Amino acid sequence: MKVDIGPVTRLEGHLSIHTTVENNIITEAKSVGEMFRGFEVILRGRDPLDAQQITQRICGVCPYAHAIASSYAQENAYNLDVPPNGRILHNLIQGPNHLYDYLLHFYQLSALDFVDVTAILGYQGSDSDLTALRDWVKVEVASKSPFPAAPFLPRLSGKYLSDSEVNIGALKHYIESLEIQKKANKASAIFGGRFPHATAIFPGGCTQEPTIDHIASYRSLILEVKDFIHQKYIPDILAVAAEFPEYWNIGQSKGGFMSFGLMPFGPQLDSKRLFAPGVLFGDKISPVDFDAIKEDVKYSKYSSPSGLKIKEGELTPSPHKSEAYSWVKAPRYQGKMLEVGPAARVMVDYLQNHNPKIKQLVDKFAGIADIGVGNLNSVLGRHLCRAISAVVIADFLLEETERIDINGPHMAQYDLPKSGVGFGVTEASRGALLHYVNIENYKIKKYECVVPTTWNCSPKDDNDQPGALESALVGTKVENPEEQIESNRIVHSFDPCLACAVH
């Protein structure tokens, strides 16, 4: 039977999944991106310095990652000499965006796949948040109004956590996390100017000065977020894992993995990074080669040629193209499919023995959950790798504040060239993000973005190889083929962002 499970909610944007289910097993899955704007065309002919502003509007969930990738690409194109503070401030702006995003993803976007909201009705304690929530749900349900207790109900049928204490704890943290994510965003906004859509980020630094006033507030906010990560976020993931251990083996993508590496230690873009870059196929890791990336469009709604390299990218929409089922393109590396995101980021670093803290955390949690590194490629693995990333990033941000020279410059001096080309790559919270800019006569001639969810939610490529999410869904057993809570859990584990994917 054919079942469309879209619109899939609790993710960014417009995603449907067209599934074929036989005997309760998914035999085919098509990932369908349903919204298109055409940023790469809108950018043509504009001033290059507009790009780190315009590209933030690709995605309001991870705008800072786009601002950073665009700034890197422009630094590369301008041959900018970036002061050490400039790079540190970029990191201080980008890092908390990961922290907020991981918390938002686990609590607001994913938790309701596992946590039983109705457990709140049995709450006997005196916590004011929880009694207020309980009384609100009671009034809602008694009111006989249509769809009571929305947006928390209705929900899909399936098994939810059975331990009422775990459920109620997670609901409390759902509410608390909404306060904590604001603190992470306040921290990055100190230097970014505001969140979302920072105005103070530029190639070569940030316009806000790093004063003691700012740094002290920043550190205090990050410490609060760090505390929540350790005290609440990680225990909640482990509690979900304890009752749903099968999800260490469900939702495995069937290709390679790639990370562009996150947060350089020095002003140069090729400085060693906190998370190492690399491409992983099987157990072999190689350096990233941007030239090995091509974007196929056989099943994407574009009439522009298929299989173009980044520098040659084109975009001609063709909404009625036969066979095409998605607005997302299908990027491939050496013709092969791969997954990007937290699991890729952590595995690529771990297998290179690069960051000792990552190795220690992976080994610790693998021991607790009794899993191998290979199980990071799974629903629970992706959740765990976000938490590992959160721990490593929070510590790094605190260290980074100590490296600021408060008397040093915080912005590069510009002497913008008439022409130039540049690549900028970083890790958005959702994975490997690439921007490419080609400047001619002081204007943008071509701008290309290859974005994490473009990889993860891609349709089939020219050789009919499925995308990462599609491959992770095939073979999944679903209790209720009409609703597929299992598929929703798999989709959510990738944290898709469709505004990013199509842009």
Next chain:
Amino acid sequence: MINRREFLKLAACLSASFGLSNFPTIVNAALKKIDPKTIPRLIYLQGQSCTGCSISLLQAESPNAVSMITQYSKLSFHADLSATSGKQALNLIEEYISGRAGEYFLAVEGAIPWGMPEACVIGNKPFGDYLTAAARTMSGAIAIGTCASHGGIPAAEGNLTDAVSLKEFYKRKKIDPLLIDIPGCPVHPDWVWKTIIHLVQVGLPELTNGQPKSFFNRKVHELCPRYHDFQQEIFAEKLGDKGCLFKLGCLGPDTYADCPTRWWNGGQTWCIGANAPCIGCASPQFAAKKIFPFYRAFEQAASGSSEENK
């Protein structure tokens, strides 16, 4: 310790000295007590959007987002927060839009691809079809953010989908619903949530150019704490400098919004406070034309810095 009698006397003096003696009566007349049965249900739909406005709404401080969606409104559907999904979600939306589930306000984030309806689809149906159907049943609509209010970046010069704002969409459909525009890229959470509180407790707020007057009545430049620098001709010459940012291309003089007095992220920061020129994100012209870059005087900035080096 002050006793009750002294307190009342003091309170009466204070009221008189502030000219507020009638304050409680006025408040009672104007502010309705919140009746949980009548708070508006919101059906929040996203078109050509980046979700930045939704994320901004979660940054609300007082009241916070949880209070807003439980005490002051009911968020009947939002794709980012709703537990429901798939057909169940489509059914919920359909029950409201058909009028069967009672009164509701429509909240729209994002532009509408007028020239290419396939460029935004929810459940195999073009986004615009939901808007047309909802116009017959909704109490009113709130355009959230610059894309929904003015078209924004999806509608910028050279776009391929002929993206339009909600107001333009309804105009072309010859529909004239009650519509409130709340621009900003992203929107400030207070602008939306406090408009909703106004709707709940007082009724429709006073509008100027279709936007709530209390937030969009003055230009950023008029309210700017660096207006003094402007008058004294203390200008930032290059990015990262303090002073008035006018020469770097600051669009505060062309943008109606109360950012200089409200600030962002819990009142802690804002663009100009971080030495970043206002890019006019709440303006109808935001990012509209290629010939008007955000930093239109950056060549001056570059020459300013080279002068310094001489």
